[in-house]
Amino acid sequence: MKDIKVCLVSDTVYDLNGVSRFIQDFAKEAKSYKKEFTVITSTKKNHYESIENIYNLKPIFSIKMPFYKSLDLVMPNFFKIKNNIKKLKPDILHISTPGTVGLCALISAKLLKIPVVGIYHTDFPSYLYENTKSEFVRKITLLYLKVFYKNFIALFSRSNEYVDIIQKQLVFKKRDLYLLKAGINIKNFDKSFKDENIWEEYNIDKNSFKVLYTGRVSIEKNVDKLINIWLEENFLDIKLIVVGDIEIKLDSSKLEEKGVYLLGRKQKEALSKLYASSDCFIFPSTTDTLGQVVLEAMSSALPVIVSDKGGPKTFVSEEFGYIINIEEKNQIIKAIKELKNKDEVYKNKSEKAYNYMRDKSISHSFLDFWEINQKILENLFKK
Template sequence: MKIAVFTDTFLPQINGVTNTLNNLMEYYEANNIEYLIFAPDNDIRKNENYNIQRFFSIKFFLYPECRIAFPNAFRLNTSLSSFKPDIIQIMTEFNIGRAGLRYGKKHGIPTISNYTTNFSQYLNYYNLDFLNNYIWNYMRWFHNQNDLTLCPSEEIRRSLKKEGISNTGIFSRGIDSKSFNPKLRSEELRNQLGINDKLVFLYVGRVSPEKDLDILIDAYKEIFEKYRDKIALIITGEGPYLEKCKNDFPKGTIFTGFKKGKELAQIYASSDVFVFPSSTETFGNVVLEAMASGIPVIGADAGGVKEIIKHGVNGLKFKARNVNELINSMAELIQNKDLRNTLKINGRNTGLNRSWNKVFHGLMDNYNDVLISKKNNSVISA
């Protein structure tokens, strides 16, 4: 099987889509599956690999992790004509995604799209609500032209159905439980950060309004007033909300900036509770990373996160954007060591059962189903 992948975000950018693609490439290579990726350049990398084609791009104002690319039609068509893909996998809905859709339609190649980002929800956080209908009209137009639209969770699948996007399937997410591991807990790191004698809360992710960090600010202020030197908070990540967070979180909050690889894994394992207030996630990769790292998780009962967390079993859930419920969850885990230990053990087991191999085997099943359906429809039409 030959697969052409179209994406408007790619390495070295770090986000849910690029993390998935990085693991997917490893899976393709391990299973001798031929692939060709079409992606934007990023002012750093151009065509560094024979099977990655990059095109001139600019940052997307609403979400800089995605870029607006301007693919060269001649180069793209030449590459695809030579490669002859069996499937076109479209990871994003912007210019490169549209180029993949056009090519698939023109040449009768099955296209599978991915829905990975709740852009319509993000509009509320940037005072752009008036664009909501336009966004959904575009999403319906784009995704309904594909043979299949894959969603990272059943919650998102249901929301797409309500918005008129049909013919959907599930493409979940996995975790490398060797890379994210409780064994990476580092007392040396805790000493360096001055948190060796504290119970440490951790947030990892983009530092931006749509992650509901205003809720975490209010909750942690209340918790800090009560527990003071017994607790600490680490914020790992960067984004447009960073200065506000530095101003509004209590003094002593630790901002590590963006981290990846082993450094990130050590921060997870060296913390005590992961708190993730975002109600806009289509999946929530960081929740799995925290679970695999052996720390209990608190997350909003919304989006993809609500499906990962089983309340009281492998984590705690609070009603989305409810400050009081978040405060209560944080206080409960400060006070109840037995509950923390239970959530740690069950969370780690959740991570162990979410291997990327299992996820990608399911994706291959989706590919094969679409190919068979396309072939059968061609026979009927003939």
């Protein structure tokens, strides 16, 4: 079979999150391997880096997404999306988000008779339930997703945990579900970026034990529970370093005296240094389908603490850190204090986390993704 053309459409490409970094890295890998892979998005946001196979079609208007303030809810120009897809003539269309941009792509694919495949990046029913605590909202979201994904010929899951969830929730046939191999840019996240002098910039004692969290500071990520632990406990020389957009109300005046530092958005080398220069990583989210930031932390040689619910628990083991019930405060404190000892157990977890990531490059993930897409098309032609 001749090499294929793939077009991926996503509502999020220029945002500061794991999905955006993943798509950007895929676009770069496609260029390096000379694959015909194009990304289409629609946002008023700009990116610090121009990637030639990513097309940003300016939307008609945009507003802040409810419950996800770092994302925009846009009204895309349907005809621009449809015409660009028609011009590209892809053999297969990937839709990585079920938002307004993804919906325009889905309708376009139906009109242009292009087979559609999806990537299930976000567990929206759980995400919205955590933010609203409304069972009605969860059920409506689930109903929308069932309709949205109904005519997809295949769907990729980011972790084994969600293969079963997708099959049950979306009533999707298991034979049409594929695991998207985990991968990150391991060159950008590596222990070689360690630089203890960076802590002077943030007025943080470099000799303290630094627990890092990266991602949105929001309800469904459970970061508020972490912060409350620091406010209630006297950790003294244990600091919580929080990197990302803040989407919940916090009294920042009280935080630093309790050892909580909100550093905001960080990108490129600044982010790489923060990973490599911290002592461990904690990710309390229970709704992430993968948790790319956990992979980035492990690639930076950090032992990790993750929830026993969600995607990260499928690749994290006791060799690399701890899998805990995030609702149990004592489990969180126990894991952090054990790591703080910096003993042989800590060193082994750090080394094994780093070594585990050596073959989890974005290149491995992209090439596996490409091969599966070729198989999907071959099977389609056989029918």
